[in-house]
Amino acid sequence: MHIKSKTYNNTLYVMLCGELDEHSATHTRLTLDETFSGRGFKQVIIDLSELDFMDSTGIGVLIGRYKRMKEKNIPIFIANPSTHAEKIFKMTGLYDIMPKIV
């Protein structure tokens, strides 16, 4: 898992590249927490266009990040999910807390 990020116009853009499963979960969690600890943004957009695979472990990672950012009143949005990621998001109700942006 490789994670890219940049801040632009009060928005933190994060791109997850690779596979998000149990093996990559800890690295993903720690990297996102470090990235989210920065300042200068009022919302987060997680771009999944380069995410090749994700299972329910990824859902746990995303929900955990949502809880942390909720404490700061910073919303998180999902962008460019694959058809398969979208299937998992709809099943688990993730879009209820992290809406998809087009």
Next chain:
Amino acid sequence: MTNKNFMEVEFSSDSINEGFARGCVAAFCLQLNPSLDEISDIKTVVSEAVTNCVVHAYPKNRGTIKVRCEIEGRKIKIQISDGGVGIKDISAAKQPFFTTRASEERSGMGFTIMESFMDKMEVESNKAGGTVVTLYKELKANAKVAEGE
């Protein structure tokens, strides 16, 4: 004559082997020319089952995970088994969002996804040790050839 085939692999309950396991089963199933959706579903359920073994079956020491995949015609049977601690309450474990490890940010959706993505799921667990998850799926006829897998 109906096409029949099988494969079996064993590996250590190390999380790095999750990608190997799902890739291995997906590669084996490619002979049936599954659709991209079907192969994604298969990779996901294998990943879910193997993750359960890595996280729950062997919480302290590494053990062995066995994956067996059988095909007959367009029917696929995937069996993931371990010799770990077993599941105390299978009915509870199958419930959506159920997790014994909420503090670790577990979604508790593993069995729900396995059940939803496949046609049928069976879970057998022995309190003395060991769990066997069996997943069944019949691929659609005339599915497009999976590309890029």
